[in-house]
Amino acid sequence: MTLIVDGYNVIFAIRRQPVRFESGECERLRTELLDRLSHYRSISGEAITVVFDGGPGGAHLARFQHHGELTVIFSDPESDADAEIKQLVRESTGARDLTVVTDDRNIAAAVTRCGGRLWSTDVLLRKMERAEEMAADDEDAEPSCKYDGPPPSDVNAWVDVFGDIDEEDVDDA
Numbered sequence: 001m002t003l004i005v006d007g008y009n010v011i012f013a014i015r016r017q018p019v020r021f022e023s024g025e026c027e028r029l030r031t032e033l034l035d036r037l038s039h040y041r042s043i044s045g046e047a048i049t050v051v052f053d054g055g056p057g058g059a060h061l062a063r064f065q066h067h068g069e070l071t072v073i074f075s076d077p078e079s080d081a082d083a084e085i086k087q088l089v090r091e092s093t094g095a096r097d098l099t100v101v102t103d104d105r106n107i108a109a110a111v112t113r114c115g116g117r118l119w120s121t122d123v124l125l126r127k128m129e130r131a132e133e134m135a136a137d138d139e140d141a142e143p144s145c146k147y148d149g150p151p152p153s154d155v156n157a158w159v160d161v162f163g164d165i166d167e168e169d170v171d172d173a
Contacts (some may be wrong), residue, residue, distance in 0.1 A: 004088055005124070006102035007033060007052040008071075013103065013121035033088040036128050043131040049073060049088070051081045086110045109170060 011077040034050065041048050054061065075084040082104060089095055089111050100110060101124045108118050117162035124152040128129050 002049065002098050003039065003119075003124075004048045004098060004100045005048060006085060006100070006104060006107060006121075007050045007101050008081065010121045011042055011071060013125065014062040026167055034070060034072065035068040036132070038070055039135065040131045041069055041129045043134065046129070047071075050085050051075065051088070053081045055080070084109055089116050090113045092116075 007030065007080065011033055014033070015029070030052065036149050037048055037050060040046075048069075049071040050067075051073045052075070054063065054077050061074045063074050063076065065074070073084060073088075075081050085100060085102070085107055092098055092114070095111075095116045096112040098111075099119055100107060100111045100116055101119045101121060102111075111118055122173060
């Protein structure tokens with residue numbers, strides 16, 4: 001499955017308040033979202049394309065970028081992310097394999113007409129939160145070698161360094 005994410009729509013859903021574009025806050029929030037989506041992608045394995053408005057203020061940005069394994073698209077300064085997302089869905093040869101993340105009704109209608117699927121921003125945020133919780137649980141877990149012993153490659157490396165030790169010598173020490 002491929003996700004196409006309406007970037008600023010998700011940022012607004014996270015913030016639940018207006019973003020001050022001129023303050024540099026916008027770039028920080030974009031980076032935070034892209035980092036979270038990269039983490040989610042590493043767990044879900046889904047291909048993710050994030051689309052942002054390029055606008056006049058984004059004219060200096062490359063239209064197509066990568067953030068880790070994410071594809072990031074900034075709309076043409078004369079257009080907007082909504083039009084870019086609709087075009088991606090229309091031009092897709094497998095719209096049924098696309099899921100668009102947005103709360104925008106116009107985008108949702110276009111995606112539905114083309115046979116694509118929709119997730120609200122809340123659905124994506126819940127999925128990202130679960131992925132983050134799973135990663136935190138994994139970090140808190142004891143390493144398996146604590147109970148299983150070291151892997152054979154580690155044992156062989158230590159034997160190469162210290163030589164083969166006789167168990168009787170260990171018991172005597």
